[in-house]
Structures are given as structure tokens and as C-alpha cells.
Amino acid sequence: MISGMSAASFAEQLVAAERMSKDALFKNNLDNSKAQIDAYKILERTLNKMTSNLENLNGDAFEGKTSEISDDSAIITVDSDAPAGVYDLYVKQLAQAHQITKSFTSEDEILPTTGVVSIDVGGNSINIDMAELNASGNATVSDLRDAINNHPDNPGVTASLVRTGGQVELMLTSDETGKDNIVTMEMDDIDWGTQERIKAQDAEFTLNGIDITSSSNYLDNVIDGVNIELKKAHNVGESATITIGNDTEGTEKAVNDFVDSFNELMTQLNQLTRSMGSSVLDDINDDKDKDDDDEDDDDENSSVGEDQIGILKGDSSLRMLQNNIRNAIFDEAPNGMRLSDIGIEMGRDGKLSVDDEKLSQAISSDSEAIKEMFTADGSYIDRIDSIIDPFTKNNGYIDLKQKNLDSQVEQIEDNMSRHDQRMSQRYQILLTQFTAMENTINKLNTASGLF
Numbered sequence: 001m002i003s004g005m006s007a008a009s010f011a012e013q014l015v016a017a018e019r020m021s022k023d024a025l026f027k028n029n030l031d032n033s034k035a036q037i038d039a040y041k042i043l044e045r046t047l048n049k050m051t052s053n054l055e056n057l058n059g060d061a062f063e064g065k066t067s068e069i070s071d072d073s074a075i076i077t078v079d080s081d082a083p084a085g086v087y088d089l090y091v092k093q094l095a096q097a098h099q100i101t102k103s104f105t106s107e108d109e110i111l112p113t114t115g116v117v118s119i120d121v122g123g124n125s126i127n128i129d130m131a132e133l134n135a136s137g138n139a140t141v142s143d144l145r146d147a148i149n150n151h152p153d154n155p156g157v158t159a160s161l162v163r164t165g166g167q168v169e170l171m172l173t174s175d176e177t178g179k180d181n182i183v184t185m186e187m188d189d190i191d192w193g194t195q196e197r198i199k200a201q202d203a204e205f206t207l208n209g210i211d212i213t214s215s216s217n218y219l220d221n222v223i224d225g226v227n228i229e230l231k232k233a234h235n236v237g238e239s240a241t242i243t244i245g246n247d248t249e250g251t252e253k254a255v256n257d258f259v260d261s262f263n264e265l266m267t268q269l270n271q272l273t274r275s276m277g278s279s280v281l282d283d284i285n286d287d288k289d290k291d292d293d294d295e296d297d298d299d300e301n302s303s304v305g306e307d308q309i310g311i312l313k314g315d316s317s318l319r320m321l322q323n324n325i326r327n328a329i330f331d332e333a334p335n336g337m338r339l340s341d342i343g344i345e346m347g348r349d350g351k352l353s354v355d356d357e358k359l360s361q362a363i364s365s366d367s368e369a370i371k372e373m374f375t376a377d378g379s380y381i382d383r384i385d386s387i388i389d390p391f392t393k394n395n396g397y398i399d400l401k402q403k404n405l406d407s408q409v410e411q412i413e414d415n416m417s418r419h420d421q422r423m424s425q426r427y428q429i430l431l432t433q434f435t436a437m438e439n440t441i442n443k444l445n446t447a448s449g450l451f
Helices: 007-057 141-149 248-273 278-293 316-330 356-375 380-392 397-448
Strands: 065-069 074-078 085-093 099-104 116-121 124-129 157-163 168-174 183-187 195-198 203-207 210-214 218-223 226-230 240-246 344-346 352-354
Touching (some): 007 248, 007 397, 074 240, 099 183, 124 141, 141 157, 141 168, 168 183, 203 218, 210 218, 226 240, 240 356, 248 316, 248 356, 248 380, 316 344, 316 380, 380 397
Antiparallel strands (some): 065 240, 074 226, 085 240, 116 124, 116 183, 157 168, 203 210, 218 226, 344 352
């Protein structure tokens, strides 16, 4: 050809120039739609995380209790429903498991071949017939121990051998403590020469002057939500002080967790709905570095990338979401208190900050009031949860937006496919035309060379 290019190259360049503007438009629309889909996914994960955090805070986060005891006479554990208070504990005696022994010359001493050994624990008994156990005439004390421990109807006793050097003691110990669990061992209904080693007895103690007895040293729910395990008896005149209080550290952490969750959500909404400068990008990158250092169980990244900043700025519903959440925490709590009463203020950047000293004082003064602010009906947690729910529920706002965007992506990809087909056809037409032109020029050049 005159240009020096082949017909294929010429057609290729013309088609490339012709399709350039539409290719750029399609790519821009496709990239924008996909970026919005990713942005809504990130927002959905953050909203779900916020909801999960609110559920945790609305549970036992504000209901923790602490316990202390002034000595080692008992171990105290408390549940969230334990009432705060101070209690005086005097342990007179611990519950004991009954224990008896019978002496034998050695553990290899041969047992009698006749007679019935009866073992009773608190009215439950078993019989061991020596004619069956020692039918061979070779059964020893060790065999009797095993027969007791392995008996299918064992009444609640453990047999063991204690070697004293000159002889062996067959020791029977009740599995349960308390005076009602007395162990006896008889041969043909007559005591078989046993000796009591530990007396069966109940625990006896007083709690704030109230006399209490128990067959066990573990006292479940003697005080609502308080479990006491007795470990040591007091000497006369001694006692222990048990103090049950509210877990102020737990409450303080719960409040700070609420503030952190709020700030994280507000930051992400800002990033997704507003155009931001380089200083904000620096802040975002700093936040990412911090997230990388933190241990996080989330498998998916929930950070906003630079290409997603302001990607949802045209979505007025998200700005409404942000404003509604902020307004919800400006109003009074159901008990008439405000966040500012406990040291929480909103800065010019729309984020909450905590005055730790003021919060600590408020918790010490009335932790129950703070709990009501966040967990009572109509609390801050309830309000925010009700605002978020329409966005995250099944077939809610975010689901619908994602479905619409998926349809847009599908439509754009269909248009791109049709555009490719048209451009391919256009290329073939041009190629045919330029090839014919090239052939004509070649013929003319050949003919002119004859003259």
C-alpha cells in the first residue's frame, strides 16, 4: 500500500482508533461498579462486626462480679447475678469422708474360703461370697481389693492397700463426704475387726452468724450466684471476710469497646462516602499497619483501599445511616443519663473519645446506671442495632445494592461482548476493502512496468 503498511495493520489501527473511546467508557463503568460491590462488602462486614460487638456488650460485659476472701479458708467463685456485699465466714469443721481399715499380715495373705463379706456405705451394700472369690484357695488381700473396686454395684467406696512394713492395711474410703456416708465391713454379719481412721462428718460453718451444715465442702449457690469451696477450718476466734463487688474493670472495658466500635464504623463510612485528601490516605495506611499488627480472626480484609475512597459518596442512604447513629447517641439514655455524664465526648472529627478518669469515677459511683445506659430497653445499643438492621438483614439495603450492581456488571460485560463482535466485524470489512485496494494497486504497478 501507499502507506507502506499491510492491509491487516491498516485495518487494525483504524479499528483501534474507532473503539478507543467506548473501550475506555466500558472499562471505567466496569471498574467503578466492581469497586462499589467491594465497598459494600467491606461496609457489610463492618456493620456485621458492629452488630456482633453490640450483642456481646448487651450480654454479660456489664455484669461481671469480683470476689475476694481475706484468708485461705475457702475458694470463692461468683456468677454475674451475685449481689455485691460483704460476708463473714467462720469454718468450724470441714466435711470428711469416712475411712476404716482392716489389718492383714501381708498383701499375699490367703483369704478365707468360706463366709460372706458385707460392705455398706450409708445404707447401700454389697456382698462378696468368699466361696466364689476364693474357690481356688489362692485368693489374696489384693484380690479382695480388686473385687470391691470392680464390683458392678459398688456402693460408693474405694479400696486400697497401705503397706506399713510389718503388715498391710486394707483401707476403705467413702467416695462421698458427710456423716451419713459411714462405711462398715462385716464377715457373716459380724464386724470383721475394722478400725476407724477418719470420722465421717459434715461441714459446719457460719455465714454472717447463720449456722449452716453441709455434707460437702463445695457449697453451690449458698448466696445467689456465689459458690464457696471450703478448704480449711478456722481456729476459735478467727474468721474470713468475703467481699463480692462489681467488676469495674470489665465495665470500663465494655464502654471502651463500644466507643471503639462506633469510631471504626464512623471512620469507614467517612472513607467510603467522602472524597478525601492525602492526609486521610496517610491515616488510612496507618490504620492498616495497626490492623496488620493486631491478631484478627477475620479471614477477609475489611479495610478501605485507596481506590475505594469516596466510591459510595453518591449514596445518600449511607450518609443518613451515619447521621442517624450519631443522633442516637446524642439523645439521653432511658435512665436520663448522657454519654457526657460518664466522660464520653464527640470531637470535631465525629469520633468519640473517653475521659478515663471521669469514666472510672462514674463506674465507682453507680455502675448499675451505666449498665442501664447500654443494655436497658431503648438503650444506646438497642438504638444503634435498630438503625443498622435494615442495612444488614437478608434482602436488606446492602443486599439489594449488591444485586443491582451485579446486574450492572453483567450488563456492561454483555455490552462489551457485543462491542467486541461489532469491532471484529468492522475489522473484517476494512481488511477486505484494504486487501482489495492493495491487490488493485499491485496490478496497476505491474502493468505500468510493461511500458
